[in-house]
Every structure is written in C-alpha cells, then in structure tokens.
Amino acid sequence: MSARDIPIGSSPASSLSALNERSREIFRRIVESYLATGEPLGSRNLARILPMTLSPASVRNVMSDLEHLGLIYAPHTSAGRLPTELGLRFFVDALMQIGEIDQADRQSIEANVAALGDGKSMEAVLTEASQMLSGLTRTAGVVLTTKSNVRLKQVEFVRLEPTRALAVLVSEDGQVENRVLPVPADLPSSSLVEASNFLNARVRGSTLPELRSELERALTAGQAELDQLTGKVIAAGVASWSGGANEDRKLIISGQSHLLEDLHAIEDLERIRTLFDELETRRGVVDLLGRAEGGDGVRIFIGSENKLFSMSGSSTIVTPYRDAGGRIVGVLGVIGPTRLNYARVIPMVDYTAKLVGRMLGGP
Numbered sequence: 001m002s003a004r005d006i007p008i009g010s011s012p013a014s015s016l017s018a019l020n021e022r023s024r025e026i027f028r029r030i031v032e033s034y035l036a037t038g039e040p041l042g043s044r045n046l047a048r049i050l051p052m053t054l055s056p057a058s059v060r061n062v063m064s065d066l067e068h069l070g071l072i073y074a075p076h077t078s079a080g081r082l083p084t085e086l087g088l089r090f091f092v093d094a095l096m097q098i099g100e101i102d103q104a105d106r107q108s109i110e111a112n113v114a115a116l117g118d119g120k121s122m123e124a125v126l127t128e129a130s131q132m133l134s135g136l137t138r139t140a141g142v143v144l145t146t147k148s149n150v151r152l153k154q155v156e157f158v159r160l161e162p163t164r165a166l167a168v169l170v171s172e173d174g175q176v177e178n179r180v181l182p183v184p185a186d187l188p189s190s191s192l193v194e195a196s197n198f199l200n201a202r203v204r205g206s207t208l209p210e211l212r213s214e215l216e217r218a219l220t221a222g223q224a225e226l227d228q229l230t231g232k233v234i235a236a237g238v239a240s241w242s243g244g245a246n247e248d249r250k251l252i253i254s255g256q257s258h259l260l261e262d263l264h265a266i267e268d269l270e271r272i273r274t275l276f277d278e279l280e281t282r283r284g285v286v287d288l289l290g291r292a293e294g295g296d297g298v299r300i301f302i303g304s305e306n307k308l309f310s311m312s313g314s315s316t317i318v319t320p321y322r323d324a325g326g327r328i329v330g331v332l333g334v335i336g337p338t339r340l341n342y343a344r345v346i347p348m349v350d351y352t353a354k355l356v357g358r359m360l361g362g363p
Helices: 010-017 021-037 043-049 056-068 085-095 103-114 124-139 189-203 208-220 228-242 256-260 266-280 282-294 342-361
Strands: 140-146 152-161 166-169 176-182 249-254 297-303 315-320 328-337
Touching: 021 043, 021 056, 021 085, 021 297, 043 056, 043 166, 043 315, 085 297, 103 124, 103 342, 124 140, 124 249, 124 256, 124 328, 124 342, 140 256, 140 282, 152 189, 152 228, 166 228, 176 228, 189 208, 189 228, 249 282, 256 266, 256 328, 266 282, 266 328, 282 297, 282 328, 315 342
Parallel strands: none
Antiparallel strands: 140 249, 140 328, 152 166, 166 176, 297 315, 315 328
C-alpha cells in the first residue's frame, strides 16, 4: 500500500534521511503525542518517556535541530513542540508502520458492508459506506462516483410550464435524476410523448455515453424519424444529463458533525468552521478527489498540500474503487484534522474501497 502522494521537498529530504536514531525517536514521540492528544510535548516530559537516557537540555538541542529542518515548531514561547505539515508528511512517509487492518475494524467494516447490498441503489450503498467510514474514524466520509456508469431503465419528459419541461431519468438500481429543461413555447404535448417513447426504445441497460452513441448513430443513419421539435427535446434531455466533467460526478459527504468532537481550543473551532466552508465548495472537493483517480493505492493530502483545505489545515485520505471491468469508477475516503490516526485510518479506507469494489463485481 502506498502512503505517499506528494513527496517531501527535495531541499530538506537529504537532511531528513540522515537523521540519527536519537533524533528520529524524539521526533516520533512528538508526532505520536500530537496525534494522541493534540498538545505540544516539552523537553522535560520527552526526557522521561524516551527509551534512552537524555537530559532535558540534550533533548532541547535535538528539538532545535528538528525545528531548523522544519519538522517541528513551538506554538507559543517556551511551549513544547508540535509537528509541522512537513513533519507529518515525513512521519507518514518514512517512520509510520502501516500494517494490515486491525481485526476488530475489519469485522466491523465487513458487517456493515454486508448489510449494504440489500436491494438498495448504488447511491444508497455508497452513502451508507461513507457514513460507516465517518462513524468508525470520527471524520467526514467522502465518496466521488461517476454518474455515467449507471445503467438506465426509463426516461420521461413532463411539461411543467409553457416553456419548461421536467426530464426524468430512472436507472436500473432505482436512482432518479430530474432536470428542468427549456422547451419551445409552441411544443405540442405529443412531442414530449414521442421523445419519451423514442428514448425508451433504446435506453434500457445502456449508460449515458452508450445512449449518446446510439442516438448519434441512429440520427446519422437516418433511422430516427422525428420532427424538429421532438429532436430538440431529446438533444436537450441527453445534454442535461451528460453535462461536463464535474456534472458527470456525484459527490457524497457524510458525518461532518464528527469534526466538532474533541475540540481543544477556540482555534480548533475556527478551523472546523473553515473546513465546513471548504466542504461547501463542492467543485473543489470533486477536483481534489479526482486527483486520486490517477492510480492505485491510498492517496494522502496533508494541510496545504492541497489548496482547497489550506486554510483549515485538514488531511484527506482517499483511494479509488473499481467496477466489474476493472475500471476506476469512483473514489472513497475521509476528510478530517491533520491530527488523524493515520496508521489506523489508511488501511480502513483501503479495505472499505476494496469491499465496495467487490460489490460492483470488481476484483
């Protein structure tokens, strides 16, 4: 499993790799304390818990070196130290051991996922998978899926007003998509019926890309005997469902309330409020998660490594899942504070994505 997305900057990397055992141990303790408590760790307390004998003064010297490398910082004068984003990245990439998923977590995920496929739509399955991950990790669960992979069952056009009609698309798994379309004021009701019948004769079992191809082929071959107004309705309906790259995506966010737990200070509350605002920028979230579709394995974005969450200093852990054809059809994961239990959450996200993929017939 890959824990790296964005490598450590090349300038300090050689110095970081040259850290001796004592420096690594002190740095590890500072990070682990931060992940467990959110509080800075001072030299006196560090000296008490280290496996080697060092005075507080010696510990402070090492901490000064680590601070010079950009791995840790002091939030207040004479306070202990906290890891920087660079430090967290170094910890995740170089020091943290990411093993197999914990047995208790595995059993919990398997039990929850087993209950998902009970005649529910794929959107409902993904929503509940997101909610499950959110509850187990106490973060916000996120899923990005592709609408165009849905198999269609039925299409209907219903007039709302003289110049507006409702296009209703029903998928085989029960999802319903509604879009309001502009239509000519002189469009007869018979054209809406004819448009529905024309599409329903071709739609069943097709995806939107396949339906578009079939329509283009039929029109090019002159097989579609449609009047001009009916043709416009069909073109507008298909265009409204297909949309652009972002319109073709479905974003599911669950469990934002978990981010309000375990707040230590007013600064934490302000950070979470900022994160909520960032999550509302749904196009930005779609773009961010879309970056994880470029390859296999878990992708980790820490703090300002992504522009979207640079203000709130949040971490994102996501991984793609596949369908029966082995194609990546979505991304699943969590968004939370940088103070995540990475060693636990990373394999949980990875395992959940694999189970969801198997429900889609994937490997």
